[in-house]
Amino acid sequence: MDHAGGRYYKKALDDWQATFDSVHDSIMLIDKNHRIVKANRATAEFLSLPLEKIIGRHCYELVHGSHESPSVCPFSKTLVSKKFEEAEMYLPERDMWIWVTSSPIFDEHGDIAMATHVIRDVTAHRKLEEKL
Numbered sequence: 001m002d003h004a005g006g007r008y009y010k011k012a013l014d015d016w017q018a019t020f021d022s023v024h025d026s027i028m029l030i031d032k033n034h035r036i037v038k039a040n041r042a043t044a045e046f047l048s049l050p051l052e053k054i055i056g057r058h059c060y061e062l063v064h065g066s067h068e069s070p071s072v073c074p075f076s077k078t079l080v081s082k083k084f085e086e087a088e089m090y091l092p093e094r095d096m097w098i099w100v101t102s103s104p105i106f107d108e109h110g111d112i113a114m115a116t117h118v119i120r121d122v123t124a125h126r127k128l129e130e131k132l
Contacts, residue, residue, distance in 0.1 A: 074102035
């Protein structure tokens with residue numbers, strides 16, 4: 001890649017990272033072993049950890065404080081179904097409701113290489129529904 005092409009590529013990555021970090025929902029890229037490969041700034045805020053302490057860790061350890069994936073985990077379901085999965089979960093230690101989605105990313109052989117994992121805090125919405 002020539003020097004100009006390298007600058008263009010770096011700018012494209014920087015622009016993508018800025019977009020990724022501007023989203024208010026937690027977004028993670030997770031490999032087949034439930035390890036976080038990449039995460040946005042909202043993930044660091046959600047988990048109250050710097051990104052360097054998030055990358056490489058198992059998502060279920062950080063989100064659920066457990067040593068294995070919960071049975072309702074959309075990512076675990078995506079690994080089996082090979083399609084988009086979603087679930088609403090309650091985190092009792094945070095008194096928080098979250099909406100979690102998992103979308104597979106396939107490799108050149110059609111196997112799941114990783115997935116996007118999005119977490120949205122829906123606590124306020126859930127409490128409003130309960131009042132109604």
